[in-house]
Amino acid sequence: MLLEFDKVEKSFPTSDGSVPVLRGISFDLAAGQTLALTGESGSGKSTLLHVAAGLEGFDGGTVKVAGQPLGQLDDAARAALRRNDIALVFQQFNLIPSLTVAANIAFQARLAGRDDADHIATVSAALGLSDYLTKYPETLSGGQQQRVAIARALAAKPKLLLADEPTGNLDEGTAEEVLEQMLDLVAQTGAGLMLVTHSPAIAGRMQRRLHLKNGQLA
Numbered sequence: 001m002l003l004e005f006d007k008v009e010k011s012f013p014t015s016d017g018s019v020p021v022l023r024g025i026s027f028d029l030a031a032g033q034t035l036a037l038t039g040e041s042g043s044g045k046s047t048l049l050h051v052a053a054g055l056e057g058f059d060g061g062t063v064k065v066a067g068q069p070l071g072q073l074d075d076a077a078r079a080a081l082r083r084n085d086i087a088l089v090f091q092q093f094n095l096i097p098s099l100t101v102a103a104n105i106a107f108q109a110r111l112a113g114r115d116d117a118d119h120i121a122t123v124s125a126a127l128g129l130s131d132y133l134t135k136y137p138e139t140l141s142g143g144q145q146q147r148v149a150i151a152r153a154l155a156a157k158p159k160l161l162l163a164d165e166p167t168g169n170l171d172e173g174t175a176e177e178v179l180e181q182m183l184d185l186v187a188q189t190g191a192g193l194m195l196v197t198h199s200p201a202i203a204g205r206m207q208r209r210l211h212l213k214n215g216q217l218a
């Protein structure tokens with residue numbers, strides 16, 4: 001199993017005490033599966049994704065990525081897992097301003113030792129970025145930057161692709177094309193995809209849908 005959550009608990013401290021966000025979350029995602037995570041704003045979707053990525057700790061339960069329990073890994077092992085097996089597309093694109101679009105796209109693939117120039121060129125072209133490869137992120141529109149972030153994730157051929165509203169800044173037609181690219185990657189490489197979305201249409205394209213409400217899944 002690629003991703004396993006078992007009775008995961010997570011609270012945030014606030015001035016009014018500890019507020020539970022995830023209350024006993026259990027689900028799993030197999031290689032090659034696609035999963036939509038929906039829920040109202042503030043229901044904890046991003047938190048769940050950050051926990052799955054090993055970016056955020058948790059208070060109880062178990063999270064395993066590719067069979068490895070995140071809670072028992074040291075920082076170096078968790079970083080290696082993130083570098084090699086997990087790719088993230090977050091609402092903030094986290095592009096590196098001093099690198100060209102091409103270098104940004106190749107960045108994680110290089111770190112993971114999977115610097116396959118043909119694959120990177122294919123992904124860049126499929127996302128309509130071929131004409132922007134020598135430019136710098138700040139000269140691109142928000143939608144173009146979002147496509148670069150998605151290209152970077154796909155270029156790395158991750159086992160687990162975690163995406164938080166990955167097409168939120170794109171017009172409907174572009175969003176549809178970009179979604180196709182993500183689903184193609186999953187089909188070609190057997191990656192698992194968990195995607196947070198507010199769009200019922202996008203959720204409908206995933207094999208499974210989970211809804212987060214009051215800290216629990218339905």
Ligand SMILES: Nc1ncnc2c1ncn2[C@@H]1O[C@H](COP(=O)(O)OP(=O)(O)OP(=O)(O)O)[C@@H](O)[C@H]1O
Pocket residue numbers: 012013021039040041042043044045046047048
């Ligand atoms: N670092 C933090 N410290 C304290 N509270 C936090 C922190 N991060 C998130 N929260 C709280 O946890 C709850 C869930 O937030 P989260 O961002 O996971 O929701 P979401 O479902 O992704 O929302 P949206 O759809 O608006 O992006 C919110 O009440 C938020 O205020």
